[in-house]
Amino acid sequence: MGVWVLVDINNKDKVKCILCDKQMCGGVYRLKQYIAQEGKNVKKCQGMKTTKEKLLEAQEKCKKALDEAKRKREEKTVRELELREEVHVSRVGGSEEVTCVGSLEPHKLGPVDKWTKAIDPTATKSESLTQQRLNKELWKERLHEVHKYIARWVFNHAISFNACDNDEFKQMCEAIGQFGPGIEPPTMFDLRGGLLEEEYARTKSLLQECEAEKMKNGCSIMTDAWSDKKRRSIMNVCTNCADGTSFISSKEMSDVSHTSEVIFELVDKAIEDIGPDDVVQVVTDNASNNMGAKKLLHVKRPHIFWTSCAAHTINLMLQGIGNMPRFKKMIDQAKAFTIFVYGHTRTLECMRYFTEGKEIVRPGVTRFASNYLTLDxxxxxxxxxxxxVVHSRWDSLKDVKSKKGKKCHNNYIESNLLEGCKVDIGSFCAIVQSSLFG
Structure with a gap:
């Protein structure tokens, strides 16, 4: 929030409020409560070391942040409840008992056990009368056991961690929980057979709303070519409307040249499949073959626009600016410096030591955008x-003493590289902002 400073650089848990000089330890949420003067278990910042206006401004910012966090928690809770309600697994019989595995005599946990209270001899009378979840530790331990099985499957099969952060995963867990013990997982034949066909049919039904939006307000057709790991040339065709983007078709085109006529035929077929009256524009990059297809489409369907891709246009602008002598020299010097640093393990380790593990190379969507992101x-x-570059740790490296290392070092020291980076970044930001926001 801009009102906290570290008391000790080696202890990042202890901070001091610049509004009142009070030192505190705690999480970000607690610190915001202190500034906003909210919460029952947190003292209030009096702002004795600042003006009343700055204190009120800081309080307002923290209150907004706390309200936003509260709103997000409430939305998350509502969303999770909605997801659970969408899952319906038919039950056999009316019993809701769950068997705890691992004991000689299985212990039955029924609905009542979820609300029974564990015996606590130290609890006061008022606490003992408070209704709460019973066997809390037991349920917590059982949940942890379930999580370990899920984690083991994720780790052993290299499942991406963010695959668990989506609605489908939560619904899957809810469905398994509703089914209960003894569930048989689907086989690989089920997944690639009937289940795949059912999911395809369900997805098609979900796209009906998108089709209605296309008929009402029209849509855009987007096409682009790419190469897979086997170097096969593949052309994708998608549509975009107010309800989002949907896939139409994908065709391997390794055996044909990507001429204007070929691209025109592909786009024209997509227009026919969707309906000429429902297509507003076609979006592609600015390659010459696409511009040729644009002319052919204009002859046959003059009412449909052909729009150049904004990202590709910006990329070409960055390429053109990067080829200007003023900018090209600076980009080449920065490129040589990063190539040298990342080309040797010792120089790379030294750089990461001084940057505290942060990288200077920042890959972007395109090669030319990466140049400016790296400059930034x-x-x-x-x-x-x-x-x-002036530290003895850097000078002691053998690679730095080489001819290439000395040249790279001198270019960085003498060429005023950092000031040039600042100018280049300013040009890059101005182009992107004007392109996106007019």
Whole structure:
């Protein structure tokens, strides 16, 4: 929030409020409560070291942040309840008992056990009368056991961690829980057979709303070519409308040349499949073959626009600016510096030591965008890099003493690289902002 400073650089848990000089330990949420003067278990910041206006401004910011966090928690809770309600697994019989595995005599946990209270001899009379979940520790332990089985499957099969952060995964867990013990998982034949066909049919039904939106307000057709790991050339065709983007078709085109006529035929077929009256525009990049297809489409369907991809247009603009002598020299010097640093393990380790593990190479969507993102990263870490190139740890490296290392070092020191990066970044930001926001 801009009102906290570290008391000790080696202890990042202890901070001091610049509004009142009070030192505190705790999480970000607790610190915001202190500034906002909210919460029952947190003292209030009096702002004795600042003006009343700055204190009120800080309080307002923290209150907004707390309200936003509360709103997100409430939305998350509502969303999770909605997801659970969408899951319906038919039950056999009316019993809701769950058997705890692992004992000689299975212990039955029924609905009542969820609300029974564990015996606590230290609890007061008022606490003993409070209704709460019973066997809380037991349920917590059982949940942890379930999580371990899920984690084991994720780890052993290299499942991406963010695959668990979606609605389908939560619904799957809810469905398994509703089914109860003894569930038989689907086989690989089920997944690639009937279940796949059923999911395909369900997805098609979900797209009906999107089809209605296309008929009402029209849609855009987007096409682009790419190469897979086997170097096969594949052309994708998608549509976009107010309800989102949907896939139409994908065709391997390794055996044909991507001429204007071929692209025109592919786009024209997609227009026919969707309906000429429901298509507003076609979006592609600015390649010459696409521009040729644009002319052919204009002859046959003059009412449909052909729009150049904004991202590709910006990319070409960045390429053109990068080829200008003023910018090309700076980009080449920055590129040579990063190539040298990342080309040797010792220089890379030294750089990460001074930047505290942060990288200076920032890959972007395109090669030319990556150049400017890397320049921005170098400018952002200018103090650490300056300290690095004049430090004895850097000078002692064998690679730095080589001819290539000396040239790279001198270019960084003498060419005023950081100031040039600042100018280049300003041009990059101006182009992107004007393109996106007019």
């Amino acid at each position: 990263s170098i400018q952002e870490k200018k103090d650490q890099l300056r300290k690095m």
